[in-house]
Amino acid sequence: MPKVLAQGKTIECDMGANLRKVLLSNGIDLYNGGSNVINCRGIGSCGTCAVEIEGLVSQANWRDQARRSLPPHSPERNLRKKCQTKVLGDVKVTKYDGFWGHGSQIVWSSLL
Numbered sequence: 001m002p003k004v005l006a007q008g009k010t011i012e013c014d015m016g017a018n019l020r021k022v023l024l025s026n027g028i029d030l031y032n033g034g035s036n037v038i039n040c041r042g043i044g045s046c047g048t049c050a051v052e053i054e055g056l057v058s059q060a061n062w063r064d065q066a067r068r069s070l071p072p073h074s075p076e077r078n079l080r081k082k083c084q085t086k087v088l089g090d091v092k093v094t095k096y097d098g099f100w101g102h103g104s105q106i107v108w109s110s111l112l
């Protein structure tokens with residue numbers, strides 16, 4: 001089973017599991033500030049669930065690519081939308097600051 005390292009926790013999940021659901025069901029802080037209330041609940045339209053992922057995951061689908069191509073996100077940034085991402089191997093997840101998780105300061109990582 002793949003392992004997901006996030007916010008200092010190690011979580012095992014099924015191959016192909018949705019990363020947002022894995023983190024949500026294990027008490028990981030998915031969103032920053034007000035985006036905890038104002039978000040699309042995983043349909044892929046808001047972009048507030050953006051994280052940096054190291055490890056094997058599904059290719060970015062059109063919903064992931066489309067929203068991250070619009071400000072304040074940038075297609076140049078190595079972020080993914082966790083609600084549109086399937087876990088395909090061991091992964092480390094890092095969350096950055098900002099309403100959309102688009103900032104430059106780490107909020108939490110695989111270690112803390």
Ligand code: FES
Pocket residue numbers: 039040041042043044045046047048049050081082083084
């Ligand atoms: S929760 Fe809105 S895009 Fe992922």
